[in-house]
Amino acid sequence: MSDSSAEERPSKNFLEEIIDKDLAEGRHSSILTRFPPEPNGYLHIGHAKSISVNFGLAAKYNGATNLRFDDTNPVTESTEYVDSIKNDVKWLGYQWKDEFYASDYFENLFEFAIKLIRDGNAYVDDSTSEEIAKLKGTPTSAGSDSPYRSRTPEENEDLFRRMRAGEFPDGSRIVRAKIDMTSPNMLMRDPVIYRIKHVHHHRTDDKWCIYPTYDFAHGQSDAIENITHSICTLEFMSHREVYNWFIEKLDLFPSQQYEFARLNISYTIMSKRKLLQLVTENHVDGWDDPRMPTLSGLRRRGYTPKSIREFCSRIGVAKRDNLIDVSLLEFCAREDLNKISERRMVVFDPVKVVITNWPEGQVEQLSSENNPEDASTGDRSVPFSREIYIERDDFMEDAPKKYFRLSPGKSVRLKSAYIITCEDFKKDENGTVTEIHCTYHPDSRSGSDTSGIKAKGTLHWVSIDHAIPVEIRDYDRLFTSENLADEEGDFLEYINPDSLNVIQKAYAEPALAEDVPGHHYQFMRKGYYYADKTSSKDKLVFNQTVGLRDTWAKINK
C-alpha cells in the first residue's frame, strides 16, 4: 500500500468500520452509545476499556453516550455502587449525556411483556427451575416444550398481572418468551423474561416484586433510548439473537449489538465476583486497595486518568481473546508521571554518612530542580549538612567493576550537592555497615563544579538533622500467576504473599512535608509515589504508583 492511500484510510478498529458504514449508508445520522454497568461492584480497568470504547467512539463521531445502570437484579445492587461508578466515570474524564436506569423502564418493560403475551409470544410457566433446566436440553441436544407453554393469552395475562400484584411467592412462576425449544442457541429456548423477587430495590423501593431479566431489559432499554450501537463484551454474543428477537417482536428502535473482547491483564483478575471476594474475605484493604485493578484502587495508588485513557487507547479493540502485559499499563503510568511529577529525595533504607571535612553545625541550602521535564515547576531548597543518609544499597565494601555507586576510595556525586569520596567505614559485629566516612570536594558544588572530578554515579540523600520520617508502601503484583484463567483450582492460592511491602520509616527531605494532596511525586531513583488517603501531616504515608525502570537491577540479576 502506498503512503497516500494510508493517509486516506487510517487504520480503524472493527467498530469504527461498522459506524463508518452505518453513517455512509444512512442507517443513522449520528451515533448514540451507552455504558451500562450493573451497580453491584466497583468499576475496574476492564470497565475503563469499555468506557473508553463507548465514550471514545461517541466523541470521535460527534455522538453521545448515556450512562445507564443495569439494575434489574436488586438482590446484589446498591446505591453505594451507583455512586462509586458515577464518580469513577467522571474521574476518568468522561461526561455522559443522560443518566438512566433500567429501573426507569420497569413500567415500559411490563407493558412490553403484556404485548408479547397478547401476541402469543410469551407465557407464564409454573415449572420449578429444576424442571425448566431439564427441559432446556443441552448444547448438543434439543430441549422440549414446557407443559405450560400452550396457555391462552388471557390466562397468561391474568397470571402475569397477579404476579405483579404479589399473589405468588418467589420462584413459583416465571414468564418466558415463546421462541424455540429446539434452537441451537440455548438462549433462544424460551428465555426467562420475568421472575418474582419480593425484595427491596435501591431505586424503586417496594413498588415491584417482579423483575425483568437482563435479556428482556437490556435491548429494550437501548431501543427506548435510541441507542444506535450497543457495544458489549464477547460473552454476550449469543444473546444478540435474543436481543434482536425482542426488538423485532415489539417493533422497537433497531438498536444493534456488537461485541468486543474484554480486557485481561497479566497477573491480575478482572472478575467482579472474585474482586468482591478479595474484599469480603479481607485479602485486600477494600475495593480501593492500591493493589486492586479497580479504578478506585488505581486512583489511590496514584495512577492518573490520563495514563489509564492512554492505556485503553493503546490496547486497541478487537474480537480475539487477549492478555495484555501489565508492563504496558506501567509504561503508560510512567510516561505521564515522568512529565508531571515533582522530584523529591527519600532514603528508604538508610545508612549514615559523615562528611568529615564539613564543619559541624553548618547547614547549606542547596537548590534542586523540581522537575527536569518541566522548567516551569522551578526549584526547591534542600538542606545539606555534615551527617546525611544514603541508601544502604548505594554502598558496597567490595564493589564489582560495573558498580558505580559508593565504595572505599571511590567518588560519587550527591544529587544537587557535592562530590564525595569514601575514605573509611565502620561495621558492627554482624558485619553490617553502620557508618561511612567521606570527604567532600568544596569546588564540586552542583551547578558550579570546577573540581574536574568525574563521578560516575549520582546518589540521592537526605540531611539527617532535617529529615522527616515517612511511611512508604511498595507494591508488587497481587497474583503470582501470569494468566489466572489457565490455572486450576482456587485463584486465592495464587495471591502473592509479598504484594505489599511497608517501609515504616523512610527519611525524606523536608520539602515533602509540604505535600499537597493530589500531587504526584517521583522519589528520585526509586519510583513514582502518591500520598495515601490515610496520609496526614502527622504521619505521611506514600503509595508506590510504579517503580522507575531499573536497568541496574536487570544487569545485577
Next chain:
RNA sequence: UGCCCGGUCGUCUAAGGGUAGGACAGCGGUUUUUGGUACCGUAUGUGGGGGUUCGAAUCCUCCCCGGGCAACCA
C-alpha cells in the same frame, strides 16, 4: 463434539489481492548530576495442508488449536 466466535513477532494491534508495519516487553548503544528521561539501532510473526491468482495474512476448502453457550446473574 451441536451451534457461535476467533487464530499475524514473547504480548497487543495494523496491513481490506501488490514491500508484513507500529507499540510494549527483550537485546545493544548514545546522551545524562536520577543505572530515570530522551534518542538511535536490532532480533523475533501470518496455526497447518490443499486450491484460485502473475501475485494470498487477505478469497475458497479441509484440518488443527483457543474461547463462548445448558443462572429465575449481568
